[in-house]
Amino acid sequence: MxxxxxxxxxxxxxxxxxxxxxxxxxxxxxxxxxxxxxxxxxxxxxxxxxxxxxxxxxxKEQLFAEVVAATMADPVILTDDFVRAPTGEAIARRLVGLSGADQTPLDGFLVMFHSASSRRAAEISREQIEAIHQRAMASALGGDLAAERAAVILAIVAGVQVMRQMIALPTLANADPEALVAILAPVFQALIDGVR
Amino acid sequence: MxxxxxxxxxxxxxxxxxxxxxxxxxxxxxxxxxxxxxxxxxxxxxxxxxxxxxxxxxxKEQLFAEVVAATMADPVILTDDFVRAPTGEAIARRLVGLSGADQTPLDGFLVMFHSASSRRAAEISREQIEAIHQRAMASALGGDLAAERAAVILAIVAGVQVMRQMIALPTLANADPEALVAILAPVFQALIDGVR
DNA sequence: TGCCTATGTATACGAATGTAGACTTTATCG
DNA sequence: CGATAAAGTCTACATTCGTATACATAGGCA
Known part of the structure; x- marks a missing residue:
């Protein structure tokens, strides 16, 4: 019943x-x-x-658009702290922590990727990512190829999320968070610091 | 007509x-x-x-399973060359080159991500990734946290693919390939070299 | 040549989907 | 209190989907 x-x-x-x-x-x-x-x-x-x-x-389509817009609106990664002093470890911790137990804040990415089959959904997602996340991060980074580096950072965040949440690749999903941070932090840091 | x-x-x-x-x-x-x-x-x-x-x-489900299996079967990233001498630039070039013009070889990732809404499809994808790609790459890498590092590499490849092909984020989709390689190669290299 | 089986088609069904239109119920305010 | 518009529901419909059943056709081998 x-x-x-x-x-x-x-x-x-x-x-x-x-x-x-x-x-x-x-x-x-x-x-x-x-x-x-x-x-x-x-x-x-x-x-x-x-x-x-x-x-x-x-x-349904308009509902989805609003969901994506609302979900992408909160910074999640690009917090005020990060903008003030961007560090690789901050992103890594945020990514690992959030995408682990408390998955709500980052489920914007899940919404996106699970829905990207729909052409319209992908379009809506792209606009949101570009407008909110990427531009802000690029200007927070500065330096050569800032836009590209920001995009790569977003891509990595996306990839980890996808593999952990969507595919549920055991190695990533069950990994020791600290180990993941140790692996990811230098990666993000390198991208923050810039090429060469 | x-x-x-x-x-x-x-x-x-x-x-x-x-x-x-x-x-x-x-x-x-x-x-x-x-x-x-x-x-x-x-x-x-x-x-x-x-x-x-x-x-x-x-x-349809069995057809999908076979498609995923067939698509993931070819190494794409984990070529013989790479196994012999893994370099970050090799992965970067392969990823950037393949995911740009000639997208056929890597469309396995697209099949996966576009389909991961379906629980069964995600399961099939996970099994293939784990069995074929991740284990092979982990043993090719060696060192501490080899499995995790391999998984992160795969996640990054996935993320870039997703952002370029699915979301079509302009900054990534239209970026100068050489610039992308310059950004990505050190990232992969660091993951190959290991933590610290 | 003639048949038998593999190869392919046509029709149809039941379930699920998004949503349109008419209907009912509740809150609010003069 | 009673009217009125907002808030919410019910029924129904046209599609689309995967696929089960029954039928048609061609090719290889005797």
Whole structure:
């Protein structure tokens, strides 16, 4: 008997409902991707009907766009601390720590990659990455080929996330965090310091 | 007017037909992912009917497994040359060169990532990566944390591929290959050399 | 030459998807 | 308190998907 799915009776409140749908969608997209997550499933997770989702967001595609935008909005890697004094270890710790137990903050990457099959989803993701993460990081880095180095850093973060969360490659997923940090920190540091 | 789709009249030949389906499936999965690529579409690309696909491979899932297995089978990165004398520049050049113009050899990664929404697809991919790539590379590397370092190398390759091919991040996709090599080579070299 | 089997096709079905349109319920305010 | 618009639901529909069943056709071997 299927009791109510995470729907703690929210007395008619548009803003709260909207937020609940957004949260449910985010976790659903992170787990199953754009195609894999159904509107009915997302709605159930928010304790509403499928049609309400479309009523609030117009369509599944627009909902996804908003999820990606909201998810990519928070800096995650590019924290204020990092901008002040960028170090490889900071990125490494953040990446390893976050992508391990507490995966929520970085599931923006999961949303992206799980959904990149959809052409439109990939487009939305690209715009967000470029606008928010890469440019900010590039200007925080400075030096020769700053944009390219920033992009490579993002690519590495992405790759580690993909391998740990999506593919669940055991060596990475179960690795000793400190060992991973020891491996990754110098890599990021080299990219921060610049070429040669 | 839709003329024949890449079906140059193959007179009843089981082996050839099977290969044609496999090739069509590979490119379809690389482009659209497991969920995105339909059996009918794959069949059309091979000039056959949808049912023949299932006749040869049992089901879409088994077809995908075979595609992934076949695609991951060729070394791509872990060439004989590399095993003999692993250098960061070798990986970098291979990654940059391959993932640029001639993308066929590395589309195994695309197949994987575009398809990782599907739990089963991710499982298949993981097994292939682990069995073929990671173990071989780890033993080629040697030293402390060889498995982890190998996994990180694979993750970086994956990340760059993802950002260039899937997300099509302009900075990476349109970057000067030599500049990318200059950035990536030391990164890989450090991972090859080992920690500290 | 004639048949038998491998090779391939046509039709169809059941399930799941996104979403459109009409309907119902609740909160709010004069 | 009662009307009104917002908030939410129900039913239904057109597609698309994977694939099961039944049928057609060609090729190799006697």
């Amino acid at each position: 299927p009791i109510d799915d995470a729907a703690p009776a929210r007395s008619r409140n548009a803003a709260a409902t909207r937020a609940a749908i957004l949260a449910s969608a985010r976790s659903a997209f992170a787990r199953a991707g754009y195609d894999g997550a159904g509107v009915r499933e997302i709605a159930a997770g928010a304790g509403v009907t499928a049609m309400l989702v479309n009523r609030y967001f117009g369509s | 839709p003329i024949d789709d890449a079906a140059p009249a193959r007179s009843r030949n089981a082996a050839a037909t099977r290969a044609a389906i496999l090739a069509s499936a590979r490119s379809a999965f690389a482009r659209a992912g497991y969920d995105g690529a339909g059996v009918r579409e794959i069949a059309a690309g091979a000039g056959v009917t949808a049912m023949l696909v299932n006749r040869y491979f049992g089901s």
